[in-house]
Amino acid sequence: MRKLQNTLYITTDCYLHLDGENVVVSKDGDIVGRVPLHNLESIVTTGYTGASPALMGACAQKNIDLCFLSRSGKFLARIVGETKGNVILRQEQYKKFTDSEFSISVSKNMIRGKIYNSRWILERYTRDAPLRVNVSRLKEKSKMIAEIFMKIDQVTSANQLLGIEGSAAKNYFSVFGELILNQKNTFQFVERNRRPPLDPTNALLSFCYSLLCTMCMSAIECCGLDPYIGVYHVERPGRPSLALDLMEELRPVMVDRFVLNLINTRRLKAKDFLKKEDGAVLLTDEGRKKLFLSWQNRKKEEIQHPYLKQKVPWGLIPYVQAKLLASYVREDLDGYPPFFWK
Structure with missing residues (x-):
């Protein structure tokens, strides 16, 4: 994982889940990182392990983009909250x-x-x-x-x-x-x-x-x-x-x-x-x-x-x-x- 400015990049096969107001990054059952959600505008992951429904819901609620890319960088999906545009x-x-x-x-x-x-x-x-x-x-x-x-x-x-x-x-x-x-x-x-x-x-x-x-x-x-x-x-x-x-x-x-x-x-x-x-x-x-x-x-x-x-x-x-x-x-x-x- 690597945090750059207000974006958290996950570059290896890790599982993302929610703990309180923090996104927790785990690899093979071990916690390798923890970042407060209020510090983030987006999360980009190229791993295949996935993310918990609780984290997805929290990101959508807090208007934090959660983007999933393949290993080659192909866009797969993006979790967003309620559309509030004009x-x-x-x-x-x-x-x-x-x-x-x-x-x-x-x-x-x-x-x-x-x-x-x-x-x-x-x-x-x-x-x-x-x-x-x-x-x-x-x-x-x-x-x-x-x-x-x-x-x-x-x-x-x-x-x-x-x-x-x-x-x-x-x-x-x-x-x-x-x-x-x-x-x-x-x-x-x-x-x-x-x-x-x-x-x-x-x-x-x-x-x-x-x-x-x-x-x-x-x-x-x-x-x-x-x-x-x-x-x-x-x-x-x-x-x-x-x-x-x-x-x-x-x-x-x-x-x-x-x-x-x-x-x-x-x-x-x-x-x-x-x-x-x-x-x-x-x-x-x-x-x-x-x-x-x-x-x-x-x-x-x-x-x-x-x-x-x-x-x-x-x-x-x-x-x-x-x-x-x-x-x-x-x-x-x-x-x-x-x-x-x-």
């Missing part, structure tokens, strides 16, 4: 999200943010590491992505937008491996794969995308919106469509850059991964500990928000974007402003 806001959300014109306008801005941010990751590497990357190839792909970006204005349907997003992603990930500057033998990247990830780089991307999805779900809930009713991702039972929508523009800047930094600074190495018989690659317990520590430190770093023009910690960016979306739903804004990083 019912008027949710009514507006349900009404407007069924309006194709409204939905496509929000979706286009979210994908604008994703494509723009992906392109600038490539541009930053040509500037910051010109002697270690193939500048001409990255510039070529950046130009192609910029041309794809300009086509968004002509989009009139979700299917067209999906095609544009896929084309941009194909160009972006075709050179993603060239951004890995160190440990190239361990962290080779040929293509994006998942369910399961088949190499360490994809394992990191998948795990961190799950963490980002959890952050986006919490942000949306806090703003009074329904995370299961989206504008871009199709609704399916149990699928947090709006959280998946919101994280699109944040994937490159909050996950891809973070993963590249973990690799290039050698904070994670080959020993932090294991390969299963079916070919799936997972983080070890120690690897997850290192990742969680770096993830929390990253969330504390500040950035100038491009729309608010104020310094905001990275960890609050999903909350800011969710607030802006809620403002657009309430018609306090003329449009949804995507997060453009540069």
Whole structure:
């Protein structure tokens, strides 16, 4: 277990239960940790042993997120209490999200943010590491992505937008491996794969995308919106469509850059991964500990928000974007402003 800021991370197979006002962590019958609930905003566990109903009930009552992830970082479930969001806001959300014109306008801005941010990751590497990357190839792909970006204005349907997003992603990930500057033998990247990830780089991307999805779900809930009713991702039972929508523009800047930094600074190495018989690659317990520590430190770093023009910690960016979306739903804004990083 590891407590970072107001989040308790459980990285090994432990059982969580309630003792008074404390969450108790037990492993093989022995107590390995005890943390007061009033110190926590969320609990994230990657263990399979589980949690007691009493603890789940206490977390729901005290508005403490209890999130369950698989060992690979896939989001499994989240225990939340009674929804207390603004019912008027949710009514507006349900009404407007069924309006194709409204939905496509929000979706286009979210994908604008994703494509723009992906392109600038490539541009930053040509500037910051010109002697270690193939500048001409990255510039070529950046130009192609910029041309794809300009086509968004002509989009009139979700299917067209999906095609544009896929084309941009194909160009972006075709050179993603060239951004890995160190440990190239361990962290080779040929293509994006998942369910399961088949190499360490994809394992990191998948795990961190799950963490980002959890952050986006919490942000949306806090703003009074329904995370299961989206504008871009199709609704399916149990699928947090709006959280998946919101994280699109944040994937490159909050996950891809973070993963590249973990690799290039050698904070994670080959020993932090294991390969299963079916070919799936997972983080070890120690690897997850290192990742969680770096993830929390990253969330504390500040950035100038491009729309608010104020310094905001990275960890609050999903909350800011969710607030802006809620403002657009309430018609306090003329449009949804995507997060453009540069």
